Amino acid sequence: MSGRVLIADGSATNRIALRAILQAARYEVLIAETQEDALRLAARSRPIALLIASELAGGGLLARVSENPTTRDIPVIVLSAPGDAKMRLAALKAGADEVLSRPIHPRLLIARIRGVLRERQTASALAERQDTVRDLGFAEAPTQFGARAKVMLIAHDAASGNAWNEALTPFTRDCQLRIQTACDFGDASSDRDGDVYLIEADPDAPADSISLLADLRAGSTTRHACIVMIHAPGDPDTAAMALDVGANDVVDARVAPEELGVRIETQIANKRRGDALRNSVEEGLRLAMVDPLTGLFNRRYALTHANRLARESMPGRTLGVIVADIDRFKQVNDSFGHAAGDAVLREVGWRLSENVRGKDTVARIGGEEFLILLPDAEAQVVPAAAHRLCALIKETPIRLPDGRPPITVTISLGVALAVPGESVEAVIERADKALYDAKAAGRDTVTVSGQAA
Numbered sequence: 408m409s410g411r412v413l414i415a416d417g418s419a420t421n422r423i424a425l426r427a428i429l430q431a432a433r434y435e436v437l438i439a440e441t442q443e444d445a446l447r448l449a450a451r452s453r454p455i456a457l458l459i460a461s462e463l464a465g466g467g468l469l470a471r472v473s474e475n476p477t478t479r480d481i482p483v484i485v486l487s488a489p490g491d492a493k494m495r496l497a498a499l500k501a502g503a504d505e506v507l508s509r510p511i512h513p514r515l516l517i518a519r520i521r522g523v524l525r526e527r528q529t530a531s532a533l534a535e536r537q538d539t540v541r542d543l544g545f546a547e548a549p550t551q552f553g554a555r556a557k558v559m560l561i562a563h564d565a566a567s568g569n570a571w572n573e574a575l576t577p578f579t580r581d582c583q584l585r586i587q588t589a590c591d592f593g594d595a596s597s598d599r600d601g602d603v604y605l606i607e608a609d610p611d612a613p614a615d616s617i618s619l620l621a622d623l624r625a626g627s628t629t630r631h632a633c634i635v636m637i638h639a640p641g642d643p644d645t646a647a648m649a650l651d652v653g654a655n656d657v658v659d660a661r662v663a664p665e666e667l668g669v670r671i672e673t674q675i676a677n678k679r680r681g682d683a684l685r686n687s688v689e690e691g692l693r694l695a696m697v698d699p700l701t702g703l704f705n706r707r708y709a710l711t712h713a714n715r716l717a718r719e720s721m722p723g724r725t726l727g728v729i730v731a732d733i734d735r736f737k738q739v740n741d742s743f744g745h746a747a748g749d750a751v752l753r754e755v756g757w758r759l760s761e762n763v764r765g766k767d768t769v770a771r772i773g774g775e776e777f778l779i780l781l782p783d784a785e786a787q788v789v790p791a792a793a794h795r796l797c798a799l800i801k802e803t804p805i806r807l808p809d810g811r812p813p814i815t816v817t818i819s820l821g822v823a824l825a826v827p828g829e830s831v832e833a834v835i836e837r838a839d840k841a842l843y844d845a846k847a848a849g850r851d852t853v854t855v856s857g858q859a860a
Contacts, residue, residue, distance in 0.1 A: 412434045412454050429517075484507060515650075616649075713831045732819055
């Protein structure tokens with residue numbers, strides 16, 4: 408299953424249609440017919456998303472969901488009647504993550520769910536790391552933003568750009584709105600310092616707009632910007648593709664300017680919150696939490712973070728711990744010198760960190776020893792990840808300084824899964840013992856702790 412989704416809708420016909428879409432995408436579906444049922448099921452079952460019919464979204468339901476500590480982190484998508492602009496605007500202002508108009512396009516709905524989950528998970532991961540830095544005593548006061556946000560609208564032609572400028576100006580007075588055509592924006596000299604980018608998809612060439620979105624999401628100066636795709640009416644496929652490529656939001660070109668203004672404000676707030684969290688974490692880590700040779704987290708940070716991850720593991724999942732050690736590392740230093748040893752440490756650390764999930768943590772905890780934390784892991788995933796990491800270190804030789812021939816190194820790995828009530832120190836100790844067993848078994852291998860998780 409991909410996760411549990413709660414549908415709150417008084418119409419049996421609507422519920423059946425939504426259930427079919429979600430189950431086809433391998434989601435588990437819960438049903439609520441009233442507001443009270445929705446609140447009760449959301450608090451008890453903690454679904455990954457809540458779909459609420461507009462008929463049930465009023466009466467303070469959205470506020471009750473967002474104010475309840477048990478449900479406030481659940482993304483909410485409101486499903487509205489077609490053409491109900493007033494209701495859409497009210498739902499967004501009340502805190503809905505998204506409003507979709509019926510009839511619901513299956514691919515767009517699933518892409519929307521993935522999109523809001525991605526946004527929430529990214530924010531949660533950043534906040535989690537900030538909490539760890541705060542526990543270590545390195546958090547600083549959040550930065551106060553004085554400058555107005557920069558919003559760039561990339562229109563598919565000049566006439567459309569002028570029309571959007573006129574329509575949006577009354578609702579974007581608190582930010583700097585700049586208009587460019589896609590042709591002008593593609594110029595190498597164009598500014599790429601926006602906080603929010605609005606891309607108007609060319610109805611005759613939507614793939615070009617998707618390509619531009621991908622370029623922005625991959626760009627070093629724009630990857631943390633918020634991106635909104637304005638797609639042609641009746642083109643949900645482009646909207647779904649944009650969300651999957653990395654858009655933060657998508658809107659139909661017929662969107663009311665006031666609604667788009669509210670969405671822009673939401674994206675600006677998300678951008679500033681994300682920037683503040685990243686800056687806080689980066690500054691705290693710069694002070695004391697990073698190993699200067701490899702750029703990875705150090706032992707102090709890793710142990711503190713591991714304790715937090717263990718406390719906050721999701722039901723049915725656990726904290727996976729891998730301890731990895733470079734085989735015969737002393738021979739590298741003795742044979743090629745300490746500069747070569749440093750190069751090996753940096754490369755091994757880089758390969759490990761680049762080949763785990765975004766929410767996983769890789770730290771250097773000793774001379775040639777690394778700790779990898781995999782939160783909310785399924786039991787079979789952690790050993791598989793360890794075997795994959797073991798193979799990728801060996802398969803490509805590592806280049807040495809001064810043009811000397813590259814050398815092949817291997818690593819041994821010990822794996823342990825946390826069990827209820829077990830301390831983080833005990834889990835790491837089991838993983839460390841499994842590492843020694845891997846060394847004794849001939850190195851370049853993975854050993855899993857015998858204690859069942």
